[in-house]
Amino acid sequence: MTPGSNLPLTAARVAVTVTAPVRLDVSGLLLTAGGKVRSDDDFVFYNQPAGAGVSHGTTPAGDTITVDTAAVPADIDKVVITASLDAPGATFAGTEPTGTVRDADGGAVLAAFTPPQLGAETALVVVEVYRRGGGWKVRAVGQGYADGLAGIATDFGVSVEEPATPAAPAAPPAPPAPQAPPAPVPQDQWAPPAGAPAPLAPPPQAPAPAGPPATGKVNLDKGRVSLQKNQTVSLVKDGRPLLSTVRMGLGWEPARRGRSIDLDASVIAYGPDRGKVDSCYFGKLRILDAAIQHSGDNLTGDGAGDDEVITVHLGGIPPEVTGLVFTVNSFSGQKFSDVAKAYCRLTDAQTGEELVRFDLTGAEPRTGVMMAKLIRQYSGEWEMTALGSFVDARTVRGMVKPAAAAL
Template identity: 80%
Template sequence: MTPGSNLPLSAVRVAVDVTAPVRLDVSGLLLAADGKVRSDDDFVFYNQPSAPGVTHSAAAAGGDTITVDTAAVPEAIDKIVVTASLDTPGATFAGTEPTGTVRNADDGSVLASFTPPRLGTETALVVVEIYRRGGAWKVRAVGQGYANGLAGIATDFGVSVEEPAAPAAAPQTPPAPSAPAAPWGPPTGAPAPVAPPPAAAPAAPAPAPPAPAPGSGKVNLDKGRVSLQKNQTVSLVKGGRPVLSSVRMGLGWEPAFQGRSIDLDASVIAYGPDRKKVDNCFFGKLMILGGAIQHSGDNLTGEGAGDDEAITVHLGGLPPEVTGLVFVVNSFSGQKFSDVAKAYCRLLDAQSGEELVRFDLTHAEPRTGVMMAKLIRQFSGEWEMTALGEFVDARTVRGMTKPAAQAL
């Protein structure tokens, strides 16, 4: 399977084995229609090995198994998410390729297999999900990574995580995500239940930069505008809820050498869950997907000083088969990006014009194409933007289709 692909389940009872060359902690979360657990009882792991229709079993080495009896899963549960985190503190998935294998739990036959690609600073993953669709059950390959461990996954899905006491030493700046409390460490004695939240609210943190240091995980819009660095991700939610229905991506650049104009073209490529191109929007095709994506036109200055071209995306109008968008810029005339200065992209609320996210490309390469950013629809329904800044040799949007697919 590839990220985002899905298959119907031909067995009522399925076992999901997650294995790797290193020790993994494997968990399952039972999610309701709102994408959250109903309570901490819906979190299945080695210290809490069962919930209605879902069980955890430990393997001798490498990884564990989550077994789902779809006939016994409560009607209120829409999906079961299978996750994996590294057992060694501070370790990342860089160089480690975990594999999720879905088997018929009764006869052991393999139904599907998925290995998430291009892992790096992630310390925890959503590997696959078992979900209902039209009265039947299916499996979807996910491969979504988190840089703040299993605690990041757990809190995203509504599990209460007890934060450890703050150390005496001053924290790094910006603060790193807190490590999870006892339930996710190696078992050392009696089973520990998932802890309830602290009785008192923690003190308000000191102001921090809007984006974390590279590798410290995704951020959201709670603190206002976010300035991204390469490979950083921002979730387009505020206060736990999506805040946008339409966004505008403004792209701008200036010639690095005074007096020499540079004509660049901004485009967006829409992809499905199998990374196959659905359509692309550029100066020669200003509207696609029934008007859900619109281009401002070649060299037309958008709202706000500096934008050379702008692309508006009505997120709510995108068809379900569109799960990823990659924003690219090309030099049709063949001039290299090393001749370009101050290239940037910024994401704005299309209705209010408020700038939400900015990515300034400070280091250019002598190539003719660059992937600036991608927007990915999460299986929870929200969208995330990741700054890319990846250069390729391509002078047209057509030449960007394959490398952009690989960047998803």
């Protein structure tokens, strides 16, 4: 399966196992049509292994969430299966977790999904099992979170309490000998103390490892975001998805004085199977019933500001389009090493406010670059990721396959 794709389930009881080269904690959340749990009882994990029609278990292959669709309450619309990393400070970068869906009774494999291009994420929504037309289906999701299982739980309405601050100890009569620091508690290991009730409260986190911080995922709450390569911004402000019209401006300057360079900005629209739906460029200025529009060709790159602009009506993108990749090509065949100050920026079409900016540095001697991608999440919001990946392609046609691979 690929992100966003779905399949009908041919078994009433399915088992979803998530495996990786590292230790994972796998959980299941029962969600209503509003996308939230009814109560904390709808959060099924190793410390609360049974819910309504959903259970957690451990097999030799790994942690498994079993969904008995006939026993799931009628007011539950979907069961979301998540995975989080057990080791403190670890991310999914370099790992390839795979969710495998099996017939829980016969053992036959019904579907498998490996989320692509993971980085700073510490938790994932892997797949969801959901109702559709009187039956049940499974959808590949692959949405990442940089704040662990607690971030997922909070998003879906689980009450995640902050750990209490311990009281300061009484002063001893004499200076004590230095104490060794307590052993770090594994991230997301939420076992309550003996005899206490079982609130879903994460323990104190281990200190972050030395080195540069992970980029993670940010939103627009604090204003304009300047992205680094491979960093992602969620187009959400004040808790609400941005569903207005935005403009993707792309600009560049010739690196050598007096030498004009003809670059062409384009956007390629893809479906959930990474198949091309359509592309918008200087030769096709409107696509998807004008939900995406191109400003026209700039032959030189001269002048201040955006050289070419692509307007995207986010609310008008048809549901069969789940990903957009913004590309720039050197139609004349000159290399990007001869281009300076290449950038892309996302602005609010109504106010002109700049929301997101990505300044490309370190150009390579190639003729095509994938600047950024917009991915529609299963929750309906859009996320923008800075790419900055170079390829050898002089037209948008040559960008279709590499851009699909970048989704």
